[in-house]
Amino acid sequence: MKFVIQRVNYASVTVEEAVIGNIQKGLLILVGVGQEDTKEEADRLVKKLINLRIFDDENGKTNLALKDVGGELLIVSQFTLYADCRKGNRPSFINAGSPDKANELYEYIIEECKKQISKVEHGEFGAKMKVELLNDGPFTIILDSADFK
Known part of the structure; x- marks a missing residue:
């Protein structure tokens, strides 16, 4: 599982x-779900995300963490975080x-975040989305569950 975390002053999904x-x-938060x-x-990743200072x-x-500043979350599914570009020019x-598994975990992540953060918005799984943001910093962090094994 991969989270690309961007600190923002504003973000929306259309x-x-x-x-x-x-x-x-x-x-x-851009969320990619892997096979395993x-x-x-x-x-583990939600706990880390919520408590990142x-x-x-x-x-x-x-x-300060998200709760400390009264921050909000926008969670967007993004399977392309699992792109393998080692061979050729077309990512694999x-x-x-799988879409069913990824959607189940994506919805689970949203619900777990809602238990701790007052405003959690999200994209639509599987839809073609446009994401707009004003990155604050810029400040971007990648969490990968493989790093915690």
């Missing part, structure tokens, strides 16, 4: 010209989880 999710100050991923791995405190130091997505 499907078929309609904004279906938007946030102000917080985190945009589990709910236990999702729990990547927001500035009163001294300008990155000491063979390592991405």
Whole structure:
């Protein structure tokens, strides 16, 4: 499982010209699910995500977590995080989880985040989406469940 975490001042996701999710100050999370991923791995990454101290405190130091700043979450599924570009010029997505499994874990992640964060918005699994953001920093972090095994 992979999370690309971007600290944002604003982010939104649009499907078929309609904004279906938007946030102000917080985190945009792109979520990729792999073939072997589990709910236990999702729990580990969600816990890490929620507790990452990547927001500035009163001294300008990155000491505050999402909850500390009243931040919001926008979660967007993105199987392309599992692109394998080692051979040729056309990426392979063979390592991405099946759509059914990926959607189940994506929905699980959203629900787990809602238990801890007051505003959690999300994209539409499998839809062609347009994501707009104003990256704050820029500040981008990648969490990969493989790094925690």
